[in-house]
Amino acid sequence: MFGIDFSKFPDVFNRILLPAINETVYMSLVSTFLAFVIGIIPAVLLIISDKDGLKPNSKVYFILDICVNILRSFPFIILIIVLFPITKMIVGTSIGTTAAIVPLTIGAAPFVARLIENSLKEVDRGIIEAAKSFGASNFQIIFRIMFVEALPGIISAFTLTFIVNIGFSAMAGAVGGGGLGAVAINYGYQRFRPDIMFYTVVILIIMVQIVQILGNLAYKWTKK
Template sequence: MIKELLIKGLEETIYMVGYSTLFAVILGFILAIILILTDEKGLKPNKFVYSVFDLIINVLRSFPFIILMIAIFPLTKLIVGKSIGNTAAIVPLTIGAAPFAARVIESALKEVDPGLIEAAKSFGATTPQILFKVMIKEAFPSIARGIILTIINLIGYSAMAGAIGAGGLGNVAIMYGYNRFKSDIMIYTVIVLIIVVQVIQSFGNVLYKNLNK
């Protein structure tokens, strides 16, 4: 029985984390690009736009995930038709992780050598060309590492989501371990989560080294 619970929980966790990573990275890229363009040293400086998006990201990042999940129940229900369950959890997971993804992508883009950007400008490159062919290309290894960190964060978020109606390994630990006083199930769940995180982190390290060659 424990094996079946863990396999089902792992499948649900992969489902939630997979889709929320995809959506969070897409939103994170959009936010990071806006920030990097409108920064005072950016390609299209705009203090007002930068301040607004910077504030939005900081506010969302300051919310404890479990509170954020409860606070956006109405939005979740509006988008997926229900406020609990694996699919419903993707909405708060995405909103919770997108600001983090935006910050790590923004930081990666800011690490690009300004000399390369100036060189591209001198050759008459347009803003989109500088952004996509110079900045994102140069920052891609760091961006990939940031995405790995986002995935690991989302695994932690998904475990918390299990406390208030989502499935996954967090739900297995709470429903079948904590609530039924079965410490062995909780221990096995923690072990599986640790193994998953270690595998993802190891893959990320190898990927980063290969991209940096």
């Protein structure tokens, strides 16, 4: 099939692919978690300062909205290069698996902020008004009502961000980020090994499918 000798797969998997899979999962999972930690802050500020928010402020919303849109518009490969100095300052190097987490996090954070904002906007206004009538504070409304009601949507956002970061982590391999992307380039493309190129593509597809299935299960469980 495609001129690939599948008999060599066990050796290639153990020596090359398995460490790369671990690196990809590490980069994607950590960066997704950090992106959510960072992205929650602008998401909450956006939902509060929106015209229908708890404390409407058109200026604050406009500034945050512009900042989020600008950061989201950066092509990821360019963002990695632009962030080389910041990455080196944070982790001590601009290449490697851990270094790739910095641009992955910064690139995903505005994406997460927008997804969380949209999930919070879908919360029924009647529930929010009822909470206000019972004297709930803005903090309680946001974190005890809106986030609880929006949990299925937030889980879907986490799933989508994780999948996006898997793809971005493969792209990071082009500039020394490690993982399956680095394997595809260094072993597959540069050494003319179509078998390794094929394996990396199949593994990435399988990883995405697994994450999506788990995300769907978590969404259905929280929806109940």
